[in-house]
Every structure is written in C-alpha cells, then in structure tokens.
Amino acid sequence: MNHKVLENTRNVAIVGPYSGGKTTLLESILYVTGATTRKGSIKEGNTISDSSPEAKERQMSVEVSVATTTYQGFELTFLDCPGSIEFAQETYNALVGAGAVIIVCEPEIDRLLTLSPLLKFLDKWEIPHLVFLNKMDRAKNRFMEVLYALKEVSTRPVIPQQYPIRQQDELIGYIDLVTEQAYHYHPGSPADPIPLPEHLKEEEHRARHEMLEVLADFDDHLLEELIEEIEPPQEEILKDLKQDLSADLIVPVFFGIADQDYGVRPLLDAIIKEAPAPTVTSERRGLKPTNQEETLVQVLKTYFTQQGGQLSLVRIWQGDLTDGMMLNGVRAAGIYRLMGVQQKSIGSASVGDIVAIGRLEGITTGTTLSSKDKPSKALPKADILEPVYALAITPENRKDEVKISGALNKLMIEDPSLYWEQHGDTKEVILWGQGEIHLQVALDRLRRKYNLPMTTHLPQVPYKETIRQATKVHGRYKHQTGGHGAFGDVYLDIKPLDRGEGFFFHETIVGGVVPKQYIPGVEMGVREYLAHGPLGFPVVDVDVTLTDGSYHSVDSSEHAFKQAARIAMTEGMAKCNPILLEPILSVTVSAPAECTAKVLQLVSGRRGQILGYEPRSDWKGWDQVTAHLPQAEMHNFIIELRSLTMGVGTFIWEYDHLQEVPGKLKDRVLEVTGNGHS
Structure with a gap:
C-alpha cells in the first residue's frame, strides 16, 4: 500500500444550516481547484450537487452529494450535506465517514444557535471540524462578537485563525494569524500579500494571542513560551493546530465570500495542512488502516438510480477495495467515483476513499462490510431519528395498492428516517418522517421513480x-x-x-x-x-x-x-353510558432556553398538560419540557415548534394512556366521523 498516497487523501463533509451557502462553497472549491471550468448556480439549477429534481425544485439540498477534486497534490472528496433539519438523517449518516467537517454558516449572531444539534453530534463522534463564516460582506456584527457567540454554542474551544480586513463595510482581505501575513482579495485569483495594516495591529495581536492561549492549554511547551514572552515558531503553531484539530479539541474559524471565491484557498490550505489523514481517522476508530488481511468499508448512503439499480456510497476504513470483491458475501459490481450525478468507473480504491459500489443488494445504510464472511468489527452508525410528522397516503390508482409496500421499503433504504405502517385500528397506510418538506420529497420520489402518485390526508386519530x-x-x-x-x-x-x-x-x-x-x-x-x-x-x-x-x-x-x-x-x-376516549402521548420537547416560554404556551394551547421543565443535561442553554398531549393535537406540532425555535426545537413521544374527550370536542368528533350517538 502506498502510504504517501494515503497521507495525501482527505475526505471532508460540508455542513451547516439551510441557506448558509454550502453548495455555493462547493461550487467555488471545484472551480478554484480546476475540477470545473464554470461555477453552477442554485437558481439556475446547474450545480454539481443538488442535481436531483427534488433538490432543483426546492433550491435546497435534500440528500448527500459527492464531488472529488485535487489541490496541491492532494485528492479531496467532499460530501455536500443537506442543511435543513428535516434531512438531518442524511447528514448524520454521511458524517460518520468524514475525516473532517467544514461548518458553513452566516455571521449572524442570532442564528448561530441553530448550530447546536450539529455541534453536539460532531463532538459526540469526535469528528474534527472547523467553521467557515460565509457571506462576510453582509456581516452586521464585528468579527470578535461573532466569535464570542460561536463560543457560546460550542462545547469545544473556538479559535480565530484569520482576522478580517475591512474598508468601510466591505471585506477586502484577511490576516493569517499563524504567519501574521496580511492578504488582499482579488476576484478570480489568489489573494495578494500586503503589509499588515497599522490600524489593525492591536486587534490582530489580541486575536492571535487568544488563538495561542487556547493552543497552549494542550501544549505545555507553548505555554512556557507564552509565559516567557518568547515568540513561538510558525512550525510549532501549525503542528499544534494539526494535532488539536485532528483530536477534535479545537474549532478553528475561517471566513470569506464563497460566491466570489474569497477565503476559499486559505480554507483549502487548512484542510490539507491541518485536517487528519485517513490513517489517523481509522486508527482513532480502533482500526488498522494498512491491514491487507481484511478490507472494511461502511455504507454512508444508499441510492436507487433509474438506470443502474442500487448504488452504495461507502467509506473505506481498512485495506484496499477492488472491483468484484466479495463483501459480506455480496459481490461488488463496479466501483465508481462520483461527481454529482456523474459516475466514473475505477478498478480499486484505498483507505480514506469515499466511493460508490454497484448492486450491493440487501445492504443498508450504516452497514459495515468486510472482505471476510462477516466483519471482525462492526463500526458504529448514526442513530435513526424518531419520526415527528405523518401523513396518511393512498394511491391515486387503486390498482397500484399492491406496489406500495415494495416502493416504500426502497424509500426507507434510501432514507432510514422515513417509516411507514398500516395502522391496526384505522387501516390507513401512514408515512412518517421529519417534517412536511421531508414527506413531500418522499412523495415526489414515489411518483417520479416508481410511478406511484399518491393522495394524502391527515391520519385519523385512533379514538376508542x-x-x-x-x-x-x-x-x-x-x-x-x-x-x-x-x-x-x-x-x-x-x-x-x-x-x-x-x-x-x-x-x-x-x-x-x-x-x-x-x-x-x-x-x-x-x-x-x-x-x-x-x-x-x-x-x-x-x-x-x-x-x-x-x-x-x-x-x-x-x-x-x-x-x-x-x-x-x-x-x-x-x-x-358510552364515553369517547382519545390517546394521550407523553412528549419531551427540547429547545433553546430562550424559547422555553413559547414552548410552554404552544403545549398549553394544544390542550397539553405540562408535567415540568428543566435544563437539558449536557446541552448548555437548552431546556427540556415534559408534557402529556392529546394525539389529536400533534399533527402540525413540529412545524409550529420549529417556527418558534429557529428550526432547532424537536421532540420525542410515546403513547401513554387513554383519556375521556371533553364534551364539546366529543360532539365535534362524532359529527365529523358520522359515528354513533350518546
């Protein structure tokens, strides 16, 4: 195995809240590194990622897209992940295989709270991540204020690695805090070195000192140098950045304007200099990356393509992968590098590569695959998110009823956060998911891929x-x-x-x-x-x-x-004296503490009985509200909850008990259902 090649491989997930500019950043990266000759735009629907009809229609990512490019002798594979909370399962499944993560967000203090669930996931999995503050031309707050707000939502220390140079309100360049070299941005070309502006020397020095102080928390030698006021060598600072980022101890912050390519090259430099090589990531998972006796790969995403059937996106953790290799007793029928929807056939792939394998029938997302009959070690996989929104579905054409279960099962293999059931009491087919858009995308796929147009209605409440x-x-x-x-x-x-x-x-x-x-x-x-x-x-x-x-x-x-x-x-x-009973659910709502009052109001307004609320353990600045809520009041609960909590509020629920329906409401239910009389 060629160790040099392994060291020069990076796989990086691009994540962040909806509309932060992830897809635009990827387009800029591919353009700057020469992988494409022109940048696509989301409005025109011609980006490398977001190429599915469902993504184009909504102008948003709805599934993971992959693109590979080279930069300064390094092979870089990027996973563009959806930003909407409704497609978080896609993101989490992909992050499990990432060597490093770029969090793309806008420099808006009020919206940084929306990063909390994502940062929690990354820290739980100890995945190295850095922040790219995009759209810095629209920043309303000072850079150090944004940095402070980031620190409030991150459990890891957040450190600046650059400092902005502004002219009036315009971002015109940056100072590299490692080298203390200032740069001036230019459209269409790398930034030029310029002398450090005099008026920024004091601010730059403060920001740099902050960076060094955090690094010194993990390096006694650097701490001694700072105490003795010795200027540490750049090599030592870079070595510390690399070690600490690789171990998920720090979160470096970069910035720029992706649609103008500003800040993209320094970000790429940081990826190749500071992000861990795939061998490091594999070893941290307790694997032996160069072990040739057993190849271990993990499925990050499953696609069903119109032409070629099942395609499994995998991350290679150990050994080499070759075309035709038996994995868990199933033959790998073709290995492909993906560039959006384009597939390029390759004969083999190595540790750290993220590639697609054809026709691994019966293999689902998250599965660990081995060149032996069964894996010596099953790799951990992302938890499946609990469903929070449901629609009852019926095929427009009655003859299609026999096809529903097969198509829905395929949808669930592509997207494990979908779930369907035939309800025992109401006999309805109910499709469960993470929200309204999530289910609409699933229904679009049923129509487009499987020619199964559906009509939908609210699920009936299983009254007793x-x-x-x-x-x-x-x-x-x-x-x-x-x-x-x-x-x-x-x-x-x-x-x-x-x-x-x-x-x-x-x-x-x-x-x-x-x-x-x-x-x-x-x-x-x-x-x-x-x-x-x-x-x-x-x-x-x-x-x-x-x-x-x-x-x-x-x-x-x-x-x-x-x-x-x-x-x-x-x-x-x-x-x-018959009485009507309704199912009551036990619901636990999680939301930022500043939204708790709104959550209590929302629950009370839906005939909910609040049982209590307390700080959410291990989630700084978050509360948990427990309540009993009638199932009849739950249909749009997640939509309203998200609108009150900047999109991040969520809940888990389970059936608790049956309770008598209040008089007036009982009459209304019986009138609507046309049932009985008391």
Whole structure:
C-alpha cells in the first residue's frame, strides 16, 4: 500500500444550516481547484450537487452529494450535506465517514444557535471540524462578537485563525494569524500579500494571542513560551493546530465570500495542512488502516438510480477495495467515483476513499462490510431519528395498492428516517418522517421513480370508547328456514373496568344451559361487536360475563350463539353510558432556553398538560419540557415548534394512556366521523 498516497487523501463533509451557502462553497472549491471550468448556480439549477429534481425544485439540498477534486497534490472528496433539519438523517449518516467537517454558516449572531444539534453530534463522534463564516460582506456584527457567540454554542474551544480586513463595510482581505501575513482579495485569483495594516495591529495581536492561549492549554511547551514572552515558531503553531484539530479539541474559524471565491484557498490550505489523514481517522476508530488481511468499508448512503439499480456510497476504513470483491458475501459490481450525478468507473480504491459500489443488494445504510464472511468489527452508525410528522397516503390508482409496500421499503433504504405502517385500528397506510418538506420529497420520489402518485390526508386519530355503567341484557337469535332453523339465547352482564385493564370474558354457566361447545361462539360475538361500539369506535376496558341462556338440541350452533351475543351487546352497550376516549402521548420537547416560554404556551394551547421543565443535561442553554398531549393535537406540532425555535426545537413521544374527550370536542368528533350517538 502506498502510504504517501494515503497521507495525501482527505475526505471532508460540508455542513451547516439551510441557506448558509454550502453548495455555493462547493461550487467555488471545484472551480478554484480546476475540477470545473464554470461555477453552477442554485437558481439556475446547474450545480454539481443538488442535481436531483427534488433538490432543483426546492433550491435546497435534500440528500448527500459527492464531488472529488485535487489541490496541491492532494485528492479531496467532499460530501455536500443537506442543511435543513428535516434531512438531518442524511447528514448524520454521511458524517460518520468524514475525516473532517467544514461548518458553513452566516455571521449572524442570532442564528448561530441553530448550530447546536450539529455541534453536539460532531463532538459526540469526535469528528474534527472547523467553521467557515460565509457571506462576510453582509456581516452586521464585528468579527470578535461573532466569535464570542460561536463560543457560546460550542462545547469545544473556538479559535480565530484569520482576522478580517475591512474598508468601510466591505471585506477586502484577511490576516493569517499563524504567519501574521496580511492578504488582499482579488476576484478570480489568489489573494495578494500586503503589509499588515497599522490600524489593525492591536486587534490582530489580541486575536492571535487568544488563538495561542487556547493552543497552549494542550501544549505545555507553548505555554512556557507564552509565559516567557518568547515568540513561538510558525512550525510549532501549525503542528499544534494539526494535532488539536485532528483530536477534535479545537474549532478553528475561517471566513470569506464563497460566491466570489474569497477565503476559499486559505480554507483549502487548512484542510490539507491541518485536517487528519485517513490513517489517523481509522486508527482513532480502533482500526488498522494498512491491514491487507481484511478490507472494511461502511455504507454512508444508499441510492436507487433509474438506470443502474442500487448504488452504495461507502467509506473505506481498512485495506484496499477492488472491483468484484466479495463483501459480506455480496459481490461488488463496479466501483465508481462520483461527481454529482456523474459516475466514473475505477478498478480499486484505498483507505480514506469515499466511493460508490454497484448492486450491493440487501445492504443498508450504516452497514459495515468486510472482505471476510462477516466483519471482525462492526463500526458504529448514526442513530435513526424518531419520526415527528405523518401523513396518511393512498394511491391515486387503486390498482397500484399492491406496489406500495415494495416502493416504500426502497424509500426507507434510501432514507432510514422515513417509516411507514398500516395502522391496526384505522387501516390507513401512514408515512412518517421529519417534517412536511421531508414527506413531500418522499412523495415526489414515489411518483417520479416508481410511478406511484399518491393522495394524502391527515391520519385519523385512533379514538376508542368505553362505558361508565353496568347492565344486564338478554339476546336471542331465532331464525327459521325450510330445513334446520338457527337458535341461540344468552344473558350477559356488562360492566366497566378501570382504565387500561383491557377486556375480559367470563362465563358462570351451570347445568349446561349453554353447552360448552357454543361458549366460544358467544365470546366471538362479543369480541366482534367490541371492534365497533355504540359510538363507532373500538371498545376497551369492559368485562362481559355469560350468566345464563338456553339452546335447542337441533337448531343451535356456535354461529347462532355468536349472533345472539351480538344482539345482546348491541342492545346492552347503548344503555351503559358510552364515553369517547382519545390517546394521550407523553412528549419531551427540547429547545433553546430562550424559547422555553413559547414552548410552554404552544403545549398549553394544544390542550397539553405540562408535567415540568428543566435544563437539558449536557446541552448548555437548552431546556427540556415534559408534557402529556392529546394525539389529536400533534399533527402540525413540529412545524409550529420549529417556527418558534429557529428550526432547532424537536421532540420525542410515546403513547401513554387513554383519556375521556371533553364534551364539546366529543360532539365535534362524532359529527365529523358520522359515528354513533350518546
């Protein structure tokens, strides 16, 4: 294995909040490094990433895109990840394989809070990351104020590696804080070295000292030099930056204007000088990158292409990958380098490479693959996000019903944060996901890829009903036709049970007034009736006892007793004061502390019962609110929650209990469903 080649490989994910300019930065990188001859634009829909119809329509990233280029003898593979919180699963799955991460965001203090979930993920996984403040021409705050705000949301120390040079409000250059060399930006070409502006010397010195002080926290020798006021050599500073970034101890900050290519070259320089080589990343995962006895790769993303079927994007962690190699018993049918939608066939790939493999049927995202029968070590994968938004779906064409499950399962392989179910009570097919746009993209794919146009509606609430009073009831079924007749006769005691107890059936028959072989028919009749009670919903928490009855030696049958039981239940249950019950969910909402008051208001406004709130553990400046909320009030909850919390609020939920529906609301539900009457 060629170690020099390995050292000269970098794979880097580009992440950040929606509209920060990630795709524009990638276009600039590809242009500056000569991979493309002209930059694409999001408005024109001709960027290398965001090339799917769903991305173009919305002018936003909806899945991970890959592009490879070379710069100063280094091979750089970039993963352009979606910024919208609704597509966070795509981002997290890809980040697991990244050697380093560029966080692209705007220098707006008020919006930096939106980085919290992303920074938490990166620190949990110890993935080296740096920040690129884009659109610096629109900055409303001073650079050091933005830096301070970044420190507030990062658990790792944030350090400036550059300092801006401005003329009035215009960004015209930067000072490199390692070399203390100033540069002047030029459109279409590298920045020129210029003398350090006199009026910035003091500010630059303060910013540089801040950088060195943080580095000295991890280097005793540097600390001694600072105490003794000895100027540390540049090589030592660079070595510290590389070591500390590689170990995810620091977060260096760069800036620029991506659509003018300003700041892009220094960012690339930092990637090749400071970001870890793939061997370092593999070793930190406890692997032996140059081990040729076992090749280990991990699937970061699964695509289903119109032409070539399944395509698996993988990161090579150990050994070499060759075309035709058996991985977990499945043959790799082609290895490809991706450039957006374009595929370039290659014969082999090495540690640190991110490539696509054709036709790994049955292999899902996150899976660890080995050249042996099974991997010696399963690599950790990103957790699947809990669904927070649902739509009930039906095919526009009834004949397509048989195709739904196959197509939905393929969608879930491409995007594991989607989930579907056929609801046991309502019989609806329900598609779950991370938000409205997320599900719309999934429905677009169903239509485009699988020719399955869908109509959608809000999922029904699985209401139940129960009773308040007990009663005794008699049911007789007598039917005479030409031959044998039908006869069943039962006496039932119906009484309510405590909430959550379920359903019980007993019999206290003596003297054989209802023969044993007919009693199961009675229970069956009762159970069938309870699926659709007097209000029209499944009945719960009821006890029914068969106490007496009579039979006919010729005309009685199990079926006749089943019918008799149904007649008794129909008459009896209406007398038992039926009440409507709704499912109540236990919900835990996480949001920035400054939004807690709004969250409490949102919960209360949806008939929620607030159980309490407290600081979210390990999340500085975040709170957790626990509450009971009716499922009927949950449909657009995530949409409203995000609008109140700059897009970062989220929740987890589980079914908790059933509760009586308040009077006026009960009347409205029964009116809408056209069910029963009390």
